[in-house]
Amino acid sequence: MSRPLPRLRAFAAAGAAVALAATAACGDDGSGSDSEISWWHIQIEDPMMSTWEVFADEWLEESDADVTFDIQSIENEAFKSQMSTAAQSGEVPDLFQTWGGGVLRQQVEADLVRDITDELDDCIDLINPSTLAPYTVDDRLYGVPFDSGVVGFWYNMDLFAEAGIDAPPETWSDFLDAVEALQAADITPIALAGADQWPAHFYWTYLAMRIGGLENLQQAGEAGELSGDAFVQAGELLSELAEMEPFQEGFESATFDGPDGQSATVGEGAAAMELMGQWAPQSQRDNSGTDGPGEALGFFPFPVVEGGAGSTTEFLGGGNGFAVGADAPDEIFDFICHMYQEENQTRMVEDGNFNTVAADPDAVVAEPDMHIALVLEAMSGATDTQLYLDQAFPPAVGGSINEATEGLILGQLTPEEFVEMVNEVWSAEA
């Protein structure tokens, strides 16, 4: 009779103890140990996925740093959401993928990333200074690129020939003619990932750049408002293109990656072109599981719009880089410099098919991959480059540009509504 009661008390006491522990657990989140470098990157395919790891192992062996690595390889879209959750909890990795721009700026303003301006003295000279712009906030450097390039049309020359198109289009009306010719030859002209939205925003941005000029767009960026006719006209031209139905069947729900995504569609030769960055040839191979169009894959810059202020030497571009988390140990800078040694840059370019960021490209890449060479050639003539708008602008504004582009292409928004919608978000952001 008397036994159950003490047991009851013991349970109650244990319960209270658990409660206390839980309170402690929910009050504070433990911070990572100083001796572990956590590293999130988005290279989920070998050989590059392993190469990052090899860099870490080699450096650990060479240096006497008493640290370990926790390396996570995360798919692009998953990385973005995981990163934003991490940033909101204030616990960012020590080293992580960044595209620079407005997202990085927000992270800088929230003290989540380290200022590395004066930390990379041993190797900053090995990086082409012009590639650092997207990672520079108020004249301070917060990231380093390992890949840099521009967006343009990747096209299948065999399919173009089949449709009787001799030369890549140089003007917007040439381009529309090419679309018509491809359709007449029963070839899907363009692959587009409508569901991902960002691949579509390249079209609107480029049209705005070609009509109003890059300077006009940059002024809008500084003013925080899309004003002037160029932005409405860009929407009008894009609507006209969409009305021709140049995109693959089901593009509205297509993603960029994946077995039936934009990249795989071009990789399999099921569409003649895509407007995409320097990573397109590699993505085409990875996603389609084929060798892609191979030597038939060509590249041409976004055509000019007749009467517009822009030229084909103004590019939309950017690349991939790494930023350093606020709590990262100092040893990390030594590691970064290890990665940027010229022989290691060579391995990056070879294994990742990146577009080199080396200050002296010839020392890093003896003979670039044929597709990379096309991008390099385009870049060598570039007069100015604009970072992708969804990265350059604050996430809310970039997100609404992406969303509005999808709406415009699906005929759900007029060009005027597009501009209105973005401006509304932008004015709330200021």
Place this chain on the structure above:
Amino acid sequence: MTLSQTSRPSSAEGRLANDGGGNRSRRRPAGRPSGGSIAGFIAPGLVLFSCFVLLPVAFAAYVGFYRWNGLGGIPTDFIGLDNYRNILSDSVFIGDLGRSAIIIVLSLAVQLPLAFALAMLLHQRFPGRTVFRLLFFVPYVLTEAVTAILFGLVFSPRQGFADQLLAAVGIDAEIGWLSDRSIVLYVVFGVLTWKFFGFHMILFLAGRQNIPDELYEAAAIDGATGAQSFRRITLPLMGPTIRITIFLSIIGVVQLFDLVWVLTQGGPFHASETMAITMYDQGFQRNQVGYASALSIVMFLLSLIFALFYQRFVLKRDLQGAITGNAGNQGGRS
């Protein structure tokens, strides 16, 4: 609220009665636990509930009054009710409400009757009954993400199973299952039905099995037809189960996220977007954490108000039955 107040003493009595008398029920008056024990037992649950339910709700309510990108400590830019005003004029959110309403109506009109009919069928005795019960329940066991990836392949535009199936029976229609804005919501509903009808079916089946056979025998002796038995015995006695499944369906729609997110990302252009997707998009993709928090509070209030009203008015009799009348029923039957 009223539920927990009335339930404590009566459910204790019920349980004691279930124990069938014996010496344990006699011990109760003597062994009333001390205040310390009560506190000790309540504390873990209370702390966990506070940590993971009350505090986050309170924090979301607080953040909902700010414009905040979620980065860096605590929000500072107080904007009062602006977020809520924006929600009321947000065409996407208004659209979410409409789409949720469509899914709810379809669930009640199609999914639940289907589950009910299958439950009635599987209540009959026939060979292989267990196999069928298992088969119909299997989709519910899959996670929502796996289901969505599976149907993403089924509805894939170029080589998908759905198109090939149609082609195999001679229908060569190019249907944009997930890419046509006018049908994507119904396709999503189809997937939801596939996923969840088994769950409702099991609930109905359990409810049906609780109805004693004697009632049907008595009715049959009185000359009732099958239809009459169904209308006068089955339906009324399954009322509590039906009302609970309706409740679960509606709450489920308000919370709908993973399956739709993986399948369509809410697209094309919001055509299959749900409230939770709008919230996620704003909060985690556009760093509008203040606005997303306000959205979450609106969703919370919608669910709460609905749940309270439904419990107060629709489930009132069932809950009383479950709490106060349960022991009596069982006693009466045995």
